[in-house]
Amino acid sequence: MTGLVYKSTGSWYTVKTLNGKVYQCRIKGKFRLKGIKSTNPIAVGDFVNFELETKNNTVTGVIHRIQERKNYIIRKSVKLSKQTHIIATNIDLVFLLITIDNPPTFTSFIDRFLVSAEAYSINTVLLFNKIDTYDEEQLLEMKYLASIYRKIGYECIEISAKTGKNIDKVKQLMIDKVCMFSGHSGVGKSTLINVLEPGMDLKTKEISEQHHQGQHTTTFAEMFDLSFNSKIIDTPGIKGFGVVDMDHEEVGDFFPEFFKLKQDCKFNNCLHIHEPKCAIKKALEDDEVSYSRYRSYVQILEGEEEHFRTDNYDTE
Ligand SMILES: Nc1nc2c(ncn2[C@@H]2O[C@H](COP(=O)(O)OP(=O)(O)OP(=O)(O)O)[C@@H](O)[C@H]2O)c(=O)[nH]1
Ligand SMILES: [Mg+2]
Ligand SMILES: [Zn+2]
Numbered sequence: 001m002t003g004l005v006y007k008s009t010g011s012w013y014t015v016k017t018l019n020g021k022v023y024q025c026r027i028k029g030k031f032r033l034k035g036i037k038s039t040n041p042i043a044v045g046d047f048v049n050f051e052l053e054t055k056n057n058t059v060t061g062v063i064h065r066i067q068e069r070k071n072y073i074i075r076k077s078v079k080l081s082k083q084t085h086i087i088a089t090n091i092d093l094v095f096l097l098i099t100i101d102n103p104p105t106f107t108s109f110i111d112r113f114l115v116s117a118e119a120y121s122i123n124t125v126l127l128f129n130k131i132d133t134y135d136e137e138q139l140l141e142m143k144y145l146a147s148i149y150r151k152i153g154y155e156c157i158e159i160s161a162k163t164g165k166n167i168d169k170v171k172q173l174m175i176d177k178v179c180m181f182s183g184h185s186g187v188g189k190s191t192l193i194n195v196l197e198p199g200m201d202l203k204t205k206e207i208s209e210q211h212h213q214g215q216h217t218t219t220f221a222e223m224f225d226l227s228f229n230s231k232i233i234d235t236p237g238i239k240g241f242g243v244v245d246m247d248h249e250e251v252g253d254f255f256p257e258f259f260k261l262k263q264d265c266k267f268n269n270c271l272h273i274h275e276p277k278c279a280i281k282k283a284l285e286d287d288e289v290s291y292s293r294y295r296s297y298v299q300i301l302e303g304e305e306e307h308f309r310t311d312n313y314d315t316e
Contacts, residue, residue, distance in 0.1 A: 001061070005046045006223040013042060015050060015061060025050050025061030038074065038084045042066055044221040044233055045089035045178065071120040073180065076242025084244055088180050088221055088233045093173065094124045097183035097192070098145070100138045102130065105184055107145070111255075111296035112241040113182065114154070118254035119246065125155045125173060129188045132160040148290045152257045161192040171196060174230040178223075185216045185237025193234055197226050202234060243300050251300055252280070257289055258297065271301065 003015035003023065013025045027042065042048065042063065050061035072089040096113055098105040110126070117124045126149050128142050146156040155173075159166040170192070181189040190202040205217045221235045243251075249269060252258045262270065264279035272280040272294075283289040 001050055001052070002067075003048060003050060003061075004223075005042060005044050005048060007220060008040065008042060008044055009220050013048070013063065015048060015063070023050070023052070023059070023061040025063050028062045028064055038086050040086055043072065043086040043089050044223050045072075045091060047090070071122050073116060073120070073122065073182070074244050075116065075238065076244050087182070087235055087238075088223075090178060091122055091180050091233070092177035093179045094122050095127050095170070095179060095181050096124055097127045097129050097181060097187040097189055099130050099184070099187045100128070100134060100142050100145075102133065103184050103186050105187065107292040108296050108299060109184070109241055110149075111293060112243050112300065115243055115246075115251070115254040115300060116241065118256065119244075125157065125170075127170065127192075128156065128158045129161055129192070131158050131165060132163050148293065151290075152293075159192075161188045161195050164195060167192075167195055171228060171230075174226070174228070174232070176229055178231045178233070180233040180235060182235050182238065184239065187237070189237070190218050190234055193224065193232055196232070197224070200224065246300075248301060251297065255293060255297055257283075257293070261289075273298070273301070 001017055003017045003025075005013050006016050006022075007014040011026055013027075014022060015025045016022050025048070046069065047067040048063045049065040049067070050063045052059055053062050069089045071091060073087045073091065073094065074084050075087060076084050094117055096110065098110060114124055126146070128146060131139070131142070134142060142158065146158065150156050157166050157169050159170060161167070174196075181192060183189060186205060188204075190204045194200050194202055194204065203217055216236045218234055218236045221233055223231055223233045225231055246254075248271060252262060252272060258272065258280050261279040261283055262272075265272065265275065266277035267275050270278050270280075272278050280289060280294070284291065284294050
């Protein structure tokens with residue numbers, strides 16, 4: 001039998017077949033995927049082959065094969081830098097939810113996320129959420145941030161999952177696609193799903209619990225079928241985002257605005273750090289490339305872990 005993984009809770013996987021039957025499955029033996037050392041061998045979004053097994057009148061599935069993946073979003077656990085975790089696979093479109101405040105989302109996090117998505121050619125849309133809560137200064141900050149990413153070519157939508165502002169625009173983009181919501185804990189991923197699909201009633205953080213920093217309301221990635229022919233993967237909030245090992249030379253290729261310019265660098269293996277006649281550094285001086293993007297690039301190149309709580313977002 002063939003099915004799609006909707007949820008994984010460690011040892012059990014919820015798998016739905018093409019005709020809509022749902023089975024609880026586990027893995028037989030050890031699964032080693034070529035080239036990936038991840039803490040989870042199978043992730044939400046995987047197509048798997050499984051066989052049924054009946055024990056004590058209970059039918060469960062045993063997964064024996066994962067079908068080839070179109071793509072995946074993988075991240076390095078920040079603390080255990082050798083360990084990686086596959087967040088989801090076979091995604092058509094990712095929405096990264098960003099909040100200016102409560103919680104703050106810093107550019108270093110956004111850029112690491114985007115680099116990972118670019119590395120697997122996954123389109124990402126940036127959703128600036130909670131616009132109903134911002135004062136004038138925060139709105140300006142949000143507009144400035146959005147302008148940086150729009151200029152690079154990323155679609156940015158300013159939304160409120162609470163008031164429903166611009167939710168239709170998000171919905172339009174989701175039709176006929178497998179989508180994923182990502183972002184820090186508390187940015188409103190589950191709330192947004194609830195507003196997109198009334199009646200869904202996913203657990204979201206109560207206002208009274210909001211000051212309990214670091215507590216995730218959603219604890220496992222899970223896929224849902226939506227009524228407008230779309231699938232959405234809700235994911236637990238991520239704190240930091242460690243970029244999985246890349247060659248130094250290729251990091252710049254995942255910054256689309258650098259990639260466009262690099263043919264103008266004097267050296268074709270230019271890392272845009274100390275080299276003379278570097279087109280990216282020139283663009284930085286001319287304000288064509290944003291300083292925060294360049295800083296994120298240097299941090300990734302230097303292998304610095306993200307210091308998301310201490311790294312103040314500044315726009316110098
Ligand atoms: N004012 C306002 N509050 C919002 C908005 N979106 C979400 N919230 C609130 O923000 C809090 C966190 O929302 P959740 O949907 O639980 O956040 P999450 O991203 O799913 O968090 P995790 O599951 O922990 O990753 C809840 O109290 C929501 O009501 C918004 O647009 N405006
Ligand atoms: Mg949630
Ligand atoms: Zn250069």
